[in-house]
Amino acid sequence: xxxxxxxxxxxxxxxxxxxxxxxxxxxxxxxxxxxxxxxxxxxxxxxxxxxxxxxxxxxxxxxxxxxxxxxxxxxxxxxxxxxxxxxxxxxxxxxxxxxxxxxxxxxxxxxxxxxxxxxxxxxxxxxxxxxxxxxxxxxxxxxxxxxxxxxxxxxxxxxxxxxxxxxxxxxxxxxxxxxxxxxxxxxxxxxxxxxxxxxxxxxxxxxxxxxxxxxxxxxxxxxxxxxxxxxxxxxxxxxxxxxxxxxxxxxxxxxxxxxxxxxxxxxxxxxxxxxxxxxxxxxxxxxxxxxxxxxxxxxxxxxxxxxxxxxxxxxxxxxxxxxxxxxxxxxxxxxxxxxxxxxxxxxxxxxxxxxxxxxxxxxxxxxxxxxxxxxxxxxxxxxxxxxx
Numbered sequence: 562x563x564x565x566x567x568x569x570x571x572x573x574x575x576x577x578x579x580x581x582x583x584x585x586x587x588x589x590x591x592x593x594x595x596x597x598x599x600x601x602x603x604x605x606x607x608x609x610x611x612x613x614x615x616x617x618x619x620x621x622x623x624x625x626x627x628x629x630x631x632x633x634x635x636x637x638x639x640x641x642x643x644x645x646x647x648x649x650x651x652x653x654x655x656x657x658x659x660x661x662x663x664x665x666x667x668x669x670x671x672x673x674x675x676x677x678x679x680x681x682x683x684x685x686x687x688x689x690x691x692x693x694x695x696x697x698x699x700x701x702x703x704x705x706x707x708x709x710x711x712x713x714x715x716x717x718x719x720x721x722x723x724x725x726x727x728x729x730x731x732x733x734x735x736x737x738x739x740x741x742x743x744x745x746x747x748x749x750x751x752x753x754x755x756x757x758x759x760x761x762x763x764x765x766x767x768x769x770x771x772x773x774x775x776x777x778x779x780x781x782x783x784x785x786x787x788x789x790x791x792x793x794x795x796x797x798x799x800x801x802x803x804x805x806x807x808x809x810x811x812x813x814x815x816x817x818x819x820x821x822x823x824x825x826x827x828x829x830x831x832x833x834x835x836x837x838x839x840x841x842x843x844x845x846x847x848x849x850x851x852x853x854x855x856x857x858x859x860x861x862x863x864x865x866x867x868x869x870x871x872x873x874x875x876x877x878x879x880x881x882x883x884x885x886x887x888x889x890x891x892x893x894x895x896x897x898x899x900x901x902x903x904x905x906x907x908x909x910x911x912x913x914x915x916x917x918x919x920x921x922x923x924x925x926x927x928x929x930x931x932x933x934x935x936x937x938x939x940x941x942x943x944x945x946x947x948x949x
Contacts, residue, residue, distance in 0.1 A: 594909060
């Protein structure tokens with residue numbers, strides 16, 4: 562079987578090919594991150610992460626071996642021969658280094674080079690990295706020094722601050738208030754978006770001022786009524802099940818949100834503790850101003866470090882559940898980070914870091930109420946309502 566003579570294409574050509582491939586992968590990554598985050602796009606991002614990792618390895622090999630393949634070297638073995646000759650005759654056989662006795666063609670072609678290519682073949686045979694989405698959840702270890710932190714909006718409940726406000730308005734002020742509230746929000750939407758791009762904490766503080774003038778007692782009544790039903794219908798059954806599993810394993814479960822604590826009441830009992838913002842109240846009415854900055858982004862990471870230190874929790878063994886790229890700074894502090902229904906940017910990072918990705922879907926109000934009441938037998942999810 563005649564084979565062609567292999568000719569090395571040259572370092573510059575290899576480098577151009579690597580740069581071209583890097584550009585292609587970066588362009589595809591930018592395109593995927595602009596698409597809505599779905600199971601399919603997250604799987605594609607995970608596959609893309611594997612390809613970028615492989616390319617980086619190839620680039621490292623190219624950098625490492627460039628000098629060997631582009632340089633012609635002749636070795637002078639005079640000193641090695643002189644050292645061998647200087648040894649006593651009895652010591653030469655077991656301690657000497659007679660370069661003339663080595664079959665260099667055999668050594669290079671059948672020992673040295675095969676050792677290098679074996680590494681390359683092993684690398685090429687390694688299993689392809691894929692998305693962790695949908696894989697079975699490992700059993701939780703029983704420990705009392707572990708904390709499980711759950712983000713609220715987008716993770717436990719598939720809602721955001723805007724929807725929460727509209728639910729409050731519709732539940733407490735009738736459907737007639739809904740169109741006016743929507744129109745008001747749309748008018749200020751550009752300002753809200755600019756604030757969120759600059760600083761999510763600023764967006765939260767700005768948006769929550771819409772509650773100014775609302776009686777605090779009236780808000781509590783709204784949350785305990787129709788608002789609670791709406792929230793439970795948008796709560797992920799898998800989130801409640803996961804919180805219950807953490808509790809059963811002796812873990813401390815904490816629900817964290819940048820919104821005001823009153824709005825967490827429908828699901829608060831599923832967790833050991835709720836960390837939320839608090840709004841000033843004057844003459845029985847909400848002022849629209851928070852008592853302290855919202856715990857989001859880096860502020861949440863700082864809070865988690867202090868919380869773990871005060872409570873004696875081992876963050877390397879702890880768990881975190883978040884949905885947004887803004888959650889990255891605190892998720893990377895825990896040993897078991899979970900990206901739940903992640904946006905494209907978090908999905909990309911989770912795939913690159915081999916974090917677990919979960920898809921949690923809203924369950925029925927009846928199932929979620931049963932879970933929170935500690936009666937899982939009655940928690941029969943509706944069609945397609947489960948989670949992974």
